[in-house]
Amino acid sequence: MVRRALEGGHLLPARDILALARRARPGLGRATLYRALASLWRSGEVAVVKGERGSLFHLCPRPHSHHIICRSCLRAVEIPSDEMHRLEAALGRTGEKTGRALGFRVEGHTLEFTGLCATCEEGSG
Amino acid sequence: MVRRALEGGHLLPARDILALARRARPGLGRATLYRALASLWRSGEVAVVKGERGSLFHLCPRPHSHHIICRSCLRAVEIPSDEMHRLEAALGRTGEKTGRALGFRVEGHTLEFTGLCATCEEGSG
DNA sequence: GCTATTTTTGAGACAGCGTCTCAATAACCG
DNA sequence: CGGTTATTGAGACGCTGTCTCAAAAATAGC
Numbered sequence: 001m002v003r004r005a006l007e008g009g010h011l012l013p014a015r016d017i018l019a020l021a022r023r024a025r026p027g028l029g030r031a032t033l034y035r036a037l038a039s040l041w042r043s044g045e046v047a048v049v050k051g052e053r054g055s056l057f058h059l060c061p062r063p064h065s066h067h068i069i070c071r072s073c074l075r076a077v078e079i080p081s082d083e084m085h086r087l088e089a090a091l092g093r094t095g096e097k098t099g100r101a102l103g104f105r106v107e108g109h110t111l112e113f114t115g116l117c118a119t120c121e122e123g124s125g
Numbered sequence: 126m127v128r129r130a131l132e133g134g135h136l137l138p139a140r141d142i143l144a145l146a147r148r149a150r151p152g153l154g155r156a157t158l159y160r161a162l163a164s165l166w167r168s169g170e171v172a173v174v175k176g177e178r179g180s181l182f183h184l185c186p187r188p189h190s191h192h193i194i195c196r197s198c199l200r201a202v203e204i205p206s207d208e209m210h211r212l213e214a215a216l217g218r219t220g221e222k223t224g225r226a227l228g229f230r231v232e233g234h235t236l237e238f239t240g241l242c243a244t245c246e247e248g249s250g
Numbered sequence: 251g252c253t254a255t256t257t258t259t260g261a262g263a264c265a266g267c268g269t270c271t272c273a274a275t276a277a278c279c280g
Numbered sequence: 281c282g283g284t285t286a287t288t289g290a291g292a293c294g295c296t297g298t299c300t301c302a303a304a305a306a307t308a309g310c
Binding site for chain 3: 281282283284285286287288289290291292293294295296297298299300301302303304305306307308309310
């Protein structure tokens with residue numbers, strides 16, 4: 001129900017997901033929505049981006065992936081992980097205790113690029 | 126006043142910055158604090174990280190820098206930009222129209238690594 | 251099929267963050 | 281000084297996300 005509302009592949013705030021999900025199940029409560037989102041996040045199916053006014057959610061094709069997000073259509077496209085790994089190696093690898101530049105043990109990270117995808121750039125600029 | 130509250134180099138939520146700034150100027154209002162932070166952000170002196178419960182602020186040594194943040198002491202250390210540039214090149218360079226892999230024109234990005242700095246890792250595990 | 255127990259659900263209260271309005275104050279300028 | 285403008289602080293407000301709690305639904309045992 002909640003997952004289906006995200007199948008468009010766009011970044012959505014909780015309020016929009018609630019509105020979409022209520023089409024299939026009118027009266028769906030906020031608490032239930034947030035419980036479902038937390039569950040989907042725990043299982044790695046949904047990723048969260050912190051926006052200006054709260055979190056934005058989108059389906060996550062594979063766990064620990066990173067995305068580039070179109071400013072116009074808010075679609076999220078996965079970033080090939082080669083370059084991400086190279087960057088992480090410069091700071092120390094997650095979960096390992098060796099190879100720490102800067103002296104940090106890296107535990108987690110968030111990365112979000114924003115821009116215009118090819119379709120939207122042609123359409124609007 | 127507000128800038129001085131951030132001089133410890135740590136990530137702070139607005140409420141803590143307000144408490145610190147009120148030592149020097151009791152009765153300082155929330156609106157004034159947020160106006161000052163917005164101004165400092167516009168001039169590139171302060172960077173914002175979206176946390177679980179709202180934004181966290183820290184002084185930014187140079188504009189468009191990225192940071193690695195210690196989970197324990199919340200200190201933010203600048204990341205050398207070599208690897209960042211390499212990653213951006215894999216997607217297309219900000220502001221340029223050539224070299225766009227994935228078809229995206231990259232306009233902006235946020236990057237935050239979290240982990241334990243050497244000091245905190247020795248102290249707690 | 252019926253009851254008892256457990257789990258899930260929705261409504262609403264609640265707290266925190268950040269924005270906005272507005273009157274009071276301060277700064278500026280003649 | 282007096283008049284104009286900019287800045288400030290108090291509080292109301294909206295929004296997000298969490299929590300509580302009773303009702304509803306699912307499950308188990310008989």
